[in-house]
Amino acid sequence: MSRSRIPGAIGALAVATLALTACQAPPEAPGSTDTAAAGSDYLACMVANSGNIQDRSFNQAVFESLEAAQAEYGVDMRETVSQSQADYETNLETMVGEGCDYIVTVGWELADATRASAEANPDITYSIVDEVVDGPNVASIVHDTAQAAFLAGYLAAGVSETGVVGTFGGGNQPPVTVFMDGFAAGVEQYNTTKGASVRVVGWDPETQQGSFTDDFTNTNAAQTTAQGLISQGADIIMPVAAQAGEGAAAAALAAGDVGIIWVDSDGYELLGEEYRPLLVTTVEKRMEPAILGVIGSDISGTFEAGNNVGTLENDGVGLSSFHDWDAKIPAELKMEVEALKAKIISGEIVVESPSSPTGAN
Structure with missing residues (x-):
């Protein structure tokens, strides 16, 4: 079988998606009938790195995953959001003191604090989102x-x-730039396939430099950044900036002819109704299956440590519905996207980014 290698950063990328095949997929949750009784005495906790719980992004996705575990297994839950790096260790210590059976930390910045807490508390099960x-x-x-x-x-x-x-991020960090690399590589694939010359503004995959707000909550900064991309001609923008990305939607609404691609969780369900007509799709991180699987296996005594890598193949990542844009997108283009998905799953196309997870520290 011939294989096309699609770089996310031309000449600089070294991490192939195929490396993920050695990593375990999100665990399947055991049946609720097996775990409901034990779950009633189980406390699942969350420590986020910044922002707030209802961030229309990954904090909210993790929180809603714990709510799903509460509904599925009858667990109790606690959550807290860090206001600065100084809070990481303190918040984890607080959750340990609360008697948490499971603690999920949200954000790569919490890696060191999570590692230290896990080593000090071997009887507690931990997860970290966006880092290994x-x-x-x-x-x-x-x-x-x-x-x-x-x-x-x-x-x-x-x-x-x-x-x-166009695309821009909340910070130049791997969980952000992995989106931007993939986006730019997809545009390049379109150009190659169609003989087109669509340009990407806001991100250069070769230099790994681009437009960033350096903040995940400041909607004004995101709006200004998006307006800059629009002034360069961008009529589709993908903000990778958590709740700050709402500023890009505001810029698109004001421009009147700009679409938005959201990230993490389906923006159509999270943003204000006025933004729904702008939302082309969302690049989803599907947290719930992995978190439900970890909690369910922990309750049932079948927990296994390791790296749960969400991919197209295991449905851990994907595109949301096209919602209001469904009728605007040609059927042929939809079929081409589905065909590309199949080629990525089969390994015929390998999407690369230096920020892609490998399952190893």
């Missing part, structure tokens, strides 16, 4: 969002009327 931490009581939850963002980039190029699409 090794340990006999740790199940890391990471996502190869470059795969799904590749599809979004191809789609964006296909629906753009100006021939310019």
